[in-house]
Amino acid sequence: MRSRKFGRTSWQVSEIGYGGWGIGKAWWGGADDAQSLRSLEKALEVGINFFDTAYVYGDGHSEILMGKVLKGKDVYIATKIPPKNHVWPGLPETPLKEAFPADWIRSCTERSLKKLGREIIDLTQFHCWTDAWLKDDDWKTAVERLKKEGKIKAFGVSINDHDPDSALELVQSGLVDSVQVIFNIFDQSPIERLFPLCQKHSVGVIARVPLDEGGLSGSLTKATRFDDADFRKNYFKGNRLNETVERVEKLKIFLGPEASTIPALALKFILGHEAVSVAIPGMRNPKNVVLNAGVSDSTPLKNETIMALRAHAWKRNFYGGGID
Ligand SMILES: NC(=O)c1ccc[n+]([C@@H]2O[C@H](COP(=O)([O-])OP(=O)(O)OC[C@H]3O[C@@H](n4cnc5c(N)ncnc54)[C@H](OP(=O)(O)O)[C@@H]3O)[C@@H](O)[C@H]2O)c1
Numbered sequence: 001m002r003s004r005k006f007g008r009t010s011w012q013v014s015e016i017g018y019g020g021w022g023i024g025k026a027w028w029g030g031a032d033d034a035q036s037l038r039s040l041e042k043a044l045e046v047g048i049n050f051f052d053t054a055y056v057y058g059d060g061h062s063e064i065l066m067g068k069v070l071k072g073k074d075v076y077i078a079t080k081i082p083p084k085n086h087v088w089p090g091l092p093e094t095p096l097k098e099a100f101p102a103d104w105i106r107s108c109t110e111r112s113l114k115k116l117g118r119e120i121i122d123l124t125q126f127h128c129w130t131d132a133w134l135k136d137d138d139w140k141t142a143v144e145r146l147k148k149e150g151k152i153k154a155f156g157v158s159i160n161d162h163d164p165d166s167a168l169e170l171v172q173s174g175l176v177d178s179v180q181v182i183f184n185i186f187d188q189s190p191i192e193r194l195f196p197l198c199q200k201h202s203v204g205v206i207a208r209v210p211l212d213e214g215g216l217s218g219s220l221t222k223a224t225r226f227d228d229a230d231f232r233k234n235y236f237k238g239n240r241l242n243e244t245v246e247r248v249e250k251l252k253i254f255l256g257p258e259a260s261t262i263p264a265l266a267l268k269f270i271l272g273h274e275a276v277s278v279a280i281p282g283m284r285n286p287k288n289v290v291l292n293a294g295v296s297d298s299t300p301l302k303n304e305t306i307m308a309l310r311a312h313a314w315k316r317n318f319y320g321g322g323i324d
Contacts (some may be wrong), residue, residue: 001047002296006277007177007204009154011076011122015271016296017050018043018289019208019282023065024057029230031284033065040069042286046293052180052206052280054080054127055112063115071117078123078180078206079116080158081108089160092132100126100133102142109151121152125180129157131169140175156180156204161319162187164194171197178204183276184212185251185269186314195275207270207279211263213318215244218262235318247314254309258301263288265309267295272306 003012022028023036043051051070053062063079070077083090083099090099109124124146126139133139146152156178159167164181171179171194179198181190184207198205211217213235222245226233236244248262259265263281270279283289301309 001293003049004277006050006076007198008202009177009204013050013076013204013278014048014293014296015276015278016048016267016293017052017206017278017280018048019210019280020051020053020062020066021057022282022284024053024062026056026058026061027229027231028284029227029232035286036065036284037069039283039286039289040066042289043283043293044069044073044075046290048289048293049075050078050278050280051075052078052208054082054125055108055115056080056082056127060111060115063112064117067115067117076122077116077118078125078156078178079112079121080125080127081105081112082127088128089163090126090128090130090133090166092130094130096133096136096139099128100139102138105139105142106146109146113151120150123154123156123178124152125156125158125178127158128160129167129170130160131166134169134173134175143175154178156206158208159194162189162315162317164190164192168193168197171201171203174201176203178206178277180206180208182209183207183270183273183279184210184216185266185309185312186212186215186247186316188310188313189315190275191273195273199275204277205275207276210270210279210281211266212244216248216262216266218248220245220248240318247312251309251312254305258299258305259295261291263292264295264298265301267292268301269306269309271296272301272303 001014006013084104085098154177158180
């Protein structure tokens with residue numbers, strides 16, 4: 001497993017990390033805890049040392065599972081503080097005090113410390129953001145205090161879906177250690193402005209949703225059906241699933257010696273950008289952990305392949321309610 005420096009911190013993180021949304025069960029139509037625990041153990045075994053979770057991934061369930069397996073291990077755990085008003089995305093018209101007031105930042109940090117069973121959180125992230133909140137000083141003081149008290153080591157934000165430009169000012173402000181952003185073959189938008197700024201200001205980049213919620217897993221077909229409890233029933237509703245499968249079909253011309261599967265191609269595309277510190281595929285199955293970790297051990301994509309994949313960007317937002 002190759003590692004990369006995490007922004008301005010001294011951390012060396014595995015370039016494949018662990019996405020912990022699915023194991024929290026919420027929105028993913030259930031997961032088997034025993035299998036999730038085996039996946040986390042397998043992640044340690046294959047050299048993954050960066051784990052991403054959030055309180056809202058099952059009201060602490062994902063944090064608890066990680067806490068169990070990662071206890072005493074020399075790894076980095078990133079969690080997230082939800083907005084107090086439970087409104088996603090972060091909107092400029094929302095006052096900061098409704099989303100991330102100082103007492104909320106502190107109480108959520110303490111709650112996550114308990115769920116994780118740790119003394120200190122390596123990276124705490126706001127679960128959404130808008131640059132309009134930059135002018136407010138309360139959150140800055142709250143974060144600084146938590147750092148001074150030794151409750152958190154680093155601070156970042158998770159950027160609104162498909163809107164990398166909503167955190168450009170924050171990246172330039174020097175106030176964050178990292179940003180978490182959607183970056184995959186379909187959504188390449190961070191390449192334009194966010195990534196160059198992160199490189200300039202040494203801000204770590206966590207590439208989330210690397211497999212487009214399964215769209216780039218290579219396992220969806222036009223006949224795939226999702227359970228009612230799986231949010232992807234909505235994500236891939238209407239003609240979205242057919243469109244996704246047809247887009248993936250076009251990617252198959254890239255399969256060969258450089259990458260033999262669609263998920264390997266998708267992860268290598270992400271790792272091909274040097275602004276990226278870590279890609280965090282969601283993995284509820286130990287088999288996927290082994291496959292994804294293996295991507296880091298094999299030869300990177302050639303630059304010309306990456307450039308050809310740039311033509312496969314696809315602008316859309318499947319998280320929204322309407323049928324696109
Ligand atoms: N707003 C935010 O901050 C936010 C939002 C979304 C996600 N995230 C973070 O980003 C992480 C990754 O995103 P995600 O989990 O939503 O989606 P994802 O990583 O794009 O896709 C996960 C899907 O891919 C499947 N998969 C993984 N590796 C595979 C492989 N080698 N072959 C075939 N299928 C494979 C998983 O299978 P299984 O179903 O078997 O596990 C799962 O269905 C999350 O877990 C979370 O940590 C953050």
